[in-house]
Amino acid sequence: MSAVARKEIAGYFKSPIAYVLIGVYVLIMSIYFHPALKAGYGDFVEVLGDIGVFLIFIIPILTMRILAEDKKNGTEVLLLTSPTSLPRIVIGKFLATFTVFLVIVVISFIYPLIVVIFEGVITIQLVGAYIGFILLGAAFCAVGVFSSSLTENQIIAAIISLVIMFAMWIADQYAATVGGVLGGIMEWISVLSRYKVFTDGLLTLENIVFFLSFTALMLYMTVRVIERRRWVQG
Amino acid sequence: MIEIKNLVKHYGQVVAVDDISFKVKEGEILGFLGPNGSGKSTTMNIITGYLPSTSGTVTVGGYDITTHPEEVKKRIGYLPEQPPLYKDMTVTEYLSFVSDLKKAPKSKKKSELSDIMELVGLTDHRKRLIDNLSKGYRQRVGLAQALVGNPKVLILDEPTVGLDPKQIVEIRRVIKGLATDRTIILSTHILPEVSMICERVVIINKGKIVAEDTPDRLSAGLSKIAKLNLTVKGDKDKVLKTLGNIPNVRYVTMTAKAEDSIFKYVLETGSDRDIREEIFFKMAEIKAPILEIRPSAATLEDIFISVVSSDGIKHTEEE
Numbered sequence: 001m002s003a004v005a006r007k008e009i010a011g012y013f014k015s016p017i018a019y020v021l022i023g024v025y026v027l028i029m030s031i032y033f034h035p036a037l038k039a040g041y042g043d044f045v046e047v048l049g050d051i052g053v054f055l056i057f058i059i060p061i062l063t064m065r066i067l068a069e070d071k072k073n074g075t076e077v078l079l080l081t082s083p084t085s086l087p088r089i090v091i092g093k094f095l096a097t098f099t100v101f102l103v104i105v106v107i108s109f110i111y112p113l114i115v116v117i118f119e120g121v122i123t124i125q126l127v128g129a130y131i132g133f134i135l136l137g138a139a140f141c142a143v144g145v146f147s148s149s150l151t152e153n154q155i156i157a158a159i160i161s162l163v164i165m166f167a168m169w170i171a172d173q174y175a176a177t178v179g180g181v182l183g184g185i186m187e188w189i190s191v192l193s194r195y196k197v198f199t200d201g202l203l204t205l206e207n208i209v210f211f212l213s214f215t216a217l218m219l220y221m222t223v224r225v226i227e228r229r230r231w232v233q234g
Numbered sequence: 235m236i237e238i239k240n241l242v243k244h245y246g247q248v249v250a251v252d253d254i255s256f257k258v259k260e261g262e263i264l265g266f267l268g269p270n271g272s273g274k275s276t277t278m279n280i281i282t283g284y285l286p287s288t289s290g291t292v293t294v295g296g297y298d299i300t301t302h303p304e305e306v307k308k309r310i311g312y313l314p315e316q317p318p319l320y321k322d323m324t325v326t327e328y329l330s331f332v333s334d335l336k337k338a339p340k341s342k343k344k345s346e347l348s349d350i351m352e353l354v355g356l357t358d359h360r361k362r363l364i365d366n367l368s369k370g371y372r373q374r375v376g377l378a379q380a381l382v383g384n385p386k387v388l389i390l391d392e393p394t395v396g397l398d399p400k401q402i403v404e405i406r407r408v409i410k411g412l413a414t415d416r417t418i419i420l421s422t423h424i425l426p427e428v429s430m431i432c433e434r435v436v437i438i439n440k441g442k443i444v445a446e447d448t449p450d451r452l453s454a455g456l457s458k459i460a461k462l463n464l465t466v467k468g469d470k471d472k473v474l475k476t477l478g479n480i481p482n483v484r485y486v487t488m489t490a491k492a493e494d495s496i497f498k499y500v501l502e503t504g505s506d507r508d509i510r511e512e513i514f515f516k517m518a519e520i521k522a523p524i525l526e527i528r529p530s531a532a533t534l535e536d537i538f539i540s541v542v543s544s545d546g547i548k549h550t551e552e553e
Contacts, residue, residue, distance in 0.1 A: 003334030011322060078318035078379070081282045082335045083307045230285055232245075 004084070004092030008066065009099050018100050021058050025104050028054050033111050044111045048129045049199035053192075055101075055140050056165045062100055063144025064158035066093045067222070071152040080230070090222050094145050101137040105130070125201030132198020135211035136191060140165055142218035149222045168192075235260040235387060235417040236281065241290035243276050243441075250276045252441035253290070263413045265432030265449070266421040267538060273441040274421045275315055278389050281419070282312040294387055308336070311385035313393055317376025321365035325356055325375055328364060329382055336383035347382070354378045354408055369396040377405065381412070388418045394427065406431055425538060437538060461530045462510070464499040465492060468522030476516050477501060482509060496525065 012018040032047045067090075070076040079089050112122055140161075147161035148154075172190030175183040187193070194207045236258040243251040251273040258264045268274045279285040281292050283303050291298055297305040320328055329347050338346065351357045354374045359367060364375060373396055380388055393409065394402045402424075409418065410431055422428060428435055429449040437445040466473050470488055477486045477499065485502040492498055503509055510527055517524050 003331055006334075007320075007323075007331045010327075011320075014322065073318070073321070074314065074316040075318040075320060077279075077284050077312070077314045077316075078332070079335070081284050081307055081310070081312050082332075083304045083337055084335055085304065 002084070002088060002092040002095070004079070004089050005095040005099070008093060008096030012062075012096065012100050017062070018103070021062055022100070022104055022107065025051075025054065025058050026107055029108055029111065033114075037114070044115060045123065045125050045129045045199055045201065047111065048108075048126075048133050049196065052133065052136055052195050052199075053169060055137060056162060056169060059097075059101070059137070059140040059144050060147070060158040060161040060165070063097045063141060063148055063161060064154040065148065066097055066145055067148040067226070068152050068154045068157045080226075086226060087219075087223050090145065090149075090219055090226070094142060094219055097141040097144060098138055101141055102134070105134060105137070123201070125199075128201050128203045129199045131203065131208070132195055135198075135208065135215075136195050138215045139191065139211050139218070142215040142222075143168075146218045146222045146225070149225045165191075235262075235295060236419065237291075237293045238277075238281070239291045239293075241277065241280060241292065242288045243273070243280060243285070244288045249441055251280070251287075254438065254441070254443050255290075256436055256443065256446060258417055258419060260417055261413065261415065262434060263409075263418045263420060263432045265428035265435040266419055266438065267425070267428060267435060268421075268438040272438050274438060275391055277438070278312070278391050278419070278421065279314075282310050282389055283307050284312075284314075308383070309385055310387045310389060311380035311383065313376045313380040313388075313390045315391045315395075317372055318379070319364050319372060319375055322363070324361055324363055325351070325367075325378075326360045328375065329378055332379050332382045338383040346384070350378045350381045353381070353411075355404065370398060370401045373397055373401075374405070377408070386416055388412065388416055388420075390418065390420045392422055393420065394422065394424065402427075462501045462503070462513075463526070463528045463530055464501060464513070464524065465496060465526035466499060466517060466522050466524050467496045468517075468520065469495070470497045472520055473497070473499070473517070473522050476520055476522075477513065480509060480512055480516060 029047065029051055032050050033044065036043055036047060067076075070079060080086065112126060116122060143164050144157075144161040147164065148157040150160060151157050168189055168191045170190075170192070171186040172193045175187040175190065177183075178186060191211075194210060197204060197207055238257070239255050241251055241254050242249070254273075254277065256264075266274055266277070276285065280287045281294070281299070283299050283306055286300070291300070292306075293299070294306045295309050297309075299306045320331070323331065326347065329350065330343065333343050333347060334340075348357070351360055354377050356371070356374055356378060359371055364372060367375065373393070377390070377393060380390065390409070394405050397405060406427065409420065412418065420432065432449060435445070435447065435449050436443055464477075474486060474488060477483060482503045483501060487500055488497050489500050490498045501513075510529075513527065514524060
């Protein structure tokens with residue numbers, strides 16, 4: 001793993017930020033899991049489907065400082081004048097945020113485990129739902145990294161990524177109203193409908209490719225934003 | 235080692251660096267002088283590959299910064315105006331991160347970092363958070379960071395700013411020590427520093443090079459107008475009149491009264507002929523003993539101001 005990624009991961013776990021965010025998210029998962037457990041059917045697939053939306057609030061806070069802080073503190077100079085190339089730096093930063101997200105994923109394995117302990121059934125759909133959840137997290141982390149490259153103000157970075165994610169989440173609800181080409185685009189970019197396909201237990205190549213290429217596109221645009229700023233800044 | 239050719243940098247309509255060219259030989263320490271906003275930092279940012287230039291070329295060790303950025307960046311250690319520090323890391327953690335970032339050999343990392351910390355005087359502070367260090371020590375961490383990976387070229391943007399006098403002396407000694415096998419470009423506001431450390435000086439103003447030579451020769455060039463500081467005991471009107479009558483004296487004035495009937499004078503001569511003997515005999519004639527006579531050579535400060543202000547005045551008029 002790159003020096004940048006290792007440094008950022010260490011940074012997350014040295015400060016309270018990772019613990020607070022992971023703690024809040026685990027709390028939300030538990031709140032959603034509790035009724036399912038109580039009713040005795042313990043279906044974590046449905047829970048995963050419901051809690052995806054909360055990533056919109058958790059990930060912007062996780063990613064807001066990742067590039068904005070470097071710009072504000074002048075450490076960007078160190079990164080950009082080092083022999084490590086810009087794409088590698090951006091990927092390192094992304095991997096750090098994604099790693100924190102993966103910690104959430106690993107902790108959440110405890111719920112299906114509880115289901116198994118109480119002799120519930122783990123379905124193959126759960127694997128599909130987890131793949132969808134991880135891909136969604138990757139795409140959102142990339143949105144957050146991109147937003148953080150746009151400004152040196154962390155709060156603004158968080159708001160930008162929250163707005164982008166929220167727009168992507170609700171886009172398909174308004175797609176029909178808007179109609180035409182724009183409506184088509186809104187439907188295409190809607191992550192909610194694509195995520196629902198995963199939690200419904202359908203693993204389609206199209207959706208996997210969508211999330212992976214969307215993540216790559218966001219990281220590519222991050223590199224372009226930083227490169228462009230080098231040309232115009234004073 | 236470093237070659238800068240016809241470098242130009244525009245920020246929109248503003249021309250920050252206007253067609254500058256210079257070379258730095260291997261093992262040389264070059265002083266880079268200029269008032270605030272003259273394009274010093276911009277030039278350094280371009281040499282290190284942080285900013286792209288509008289036109290012109292920069293080559294370091296034979297590699298062009300635009301076509302082979304990684305080769306150039308590997309050879310340069312850069313201390314920017316604001317040291318690029320992560321305040322939530324300890325000194326050791328930070329330098330270890332920089333070492334990985336610069337792709338320095340991992341096997342030698344530990345010994346290299348402890349050597350560097352010893353050199354810049356950070357060994358006792360290696361476990362402290364950078365956030366808790368004073369400005370002087372942060373500056374040292376910045377310098378240490380530039381040294382990681384043993385780069386052959388060092389670009390130091392005002393390395394002694396914010397240090398106390400004792401630290402300044404130490405850091406200067408460190409920089410001089412580093413120069414034995416490295417090429418250094420150093421920018422500074424402190425002019426005596428340049429005469430102390432640098433072998434050659436480039437003065438830049440409004441994005442253009444206005445002077446380039448050794449500090450000594452720059453001083454010599456200006457010292458055609460010799461200045462003498464005199465302290466003479468005796469009637470001041472008589473002394474002034476006598477001094478004024480000496481041929482070649484362009485200007486003489488009393489500057490201060492030292493004690494009863496002892497006065498200080500400043501005297502300027504137009505030629506490079508030494509008139510100190512003549513002054514001695516003239517003063518002896520009027521029985522006014524000379525207590526002190528001291529020629530004052532043009533300092534780098536005089537040069538800097540004369541070189542920079544001739545252009546600067548014109549510019550403010552335009553504005």
